[in-house]
Amino acid sequence: xxxxxxxxxPVTLSEEAFLTINxxxxxxxxxxxxxxxxxxxxxxxxLLKATKADDKGSNKGFEATYRxxxxxxxxxxxxxxxxxxxxxxxxxxxxxxxGNLIFGKGTKLSVKP
Amino acid sequence: xxxxxxxxxxLFRKEGQNVTLSCEQxxxxxxxxxxxxxxxQGLRLIYYSQIVNDFQKGxxxxxxxxxxxxxxxxxxxxxxxxxxxxxxxxxASSLRDTIYNEQFFGPGTRLTVL
Numbered sequence: 001x002x003x004x005x006x007x008x009x010p011v012t013l014s015e016e017a018f019l020t021i022n023x024x025x026x027x028x029x030x031x032x033x034x035x036x037x038x039x040x041x042x043x044x045x046x047l048l049k050a051t052k053a054d055d056k057g058s059n060k061g062f063e064a065t066y067r068x069x070x071x072x073x074x075x076x077x078x079x080x081x082x083x084x085x086x087x088x089x090x091x092x093x094x095x096x097x098x099g100n101l102i103f104g105k106g107t108k109l110s111v112k113p
Numbered sequence: 114x115x116x117x118x119x120x121x122x123x124l125f126r127k128e129g130q131n132v133t134l135s136c137e138q139x140x141x142x143x144x145x146x147x148x149x150x151x152x153x154q155g156l157r158l159i160y161y162s163q164i165v166n167d168f169q170k171g172x173x174x175x176x177x178x179x180x181x182x183x184x185x186x187x188x189x190x191x192x193x194x195x196x197x198x199x200x201x202x203x204x205a206s207s208l209r210d211t212i213y214n215e216q217f218f219g220p221g222t223r224l225t226v227l
Contacts, residue, residue, distance in 0.1 A: 034215065043119075043203055043218035044156075089155065093216075100146055100171065101216055105155040 002027040006090045006104035021075040023090035031092040033073040038087045117219035124224045134189045134222045136204035143209040145187035150201040
């Protein structure tokens with residue numbers, strides 16, 4: 001079945017450091033790929049998405065490219081800020097006939113000033 | 114403003130009691146979902162509904178029940194049969210039949226069993 005694997009955290013970086021969070025997937029067909037972000041005590045917010053191979057999603061300085069040949073969708077940001085501290089989830093959809101999303105386990109990012 | 118609301122934000126329940134979590138959306142979405150979030154385990158699908166008066170079990174439906182009498186509402190009941198109900202519950206909605214399957218999430222309800 002479809003699945004998502006993302007790097008385990010926590011990840012701790014200094015402000016202005018480069019961020020990479022790895023995400024790989026297993027899927028049949030041509031799924032859409034997403035990164036969601038969750039701030040403490042809140043729900044998930046869509047950060048960026050890509051719907052086909054070689055698409056690059058971007059938002060708020062974050063980027064991820066849909067790589068079909070390596071089945072990856074790694075999240076990157078050139079210079080993180082303290083306000084980026086959150087949990088990041090990689091997801092793919094549809095997860096099955098029901099149209100839900102399949103989520104990775106999440107990666108907690110802490111950015112120190 | 115369009116969005117998804119969940120209430121209450123925090124909920125405490127005694128063992129053996131049923132409790133209902135509210136989820137309302139005004140995005141005119143047909144599909145709605147309930148997920149459970151536990152530390153280090155990501156999100157797991159409990160129930161989903163693609164249209165009014167129809168819903169399907171997800172991966173961990175045992176001990177839960179839902180209803181979908183209105184397009185805007187998808188309440189989740191955590192029954193006494195759920196052995197380990199303490200968790201963070203997230204409701205989501207999306208358009209049907211879209212290749213994007215982007216889901217919009219509510220702020221969540223944290224349920225604690227005392």
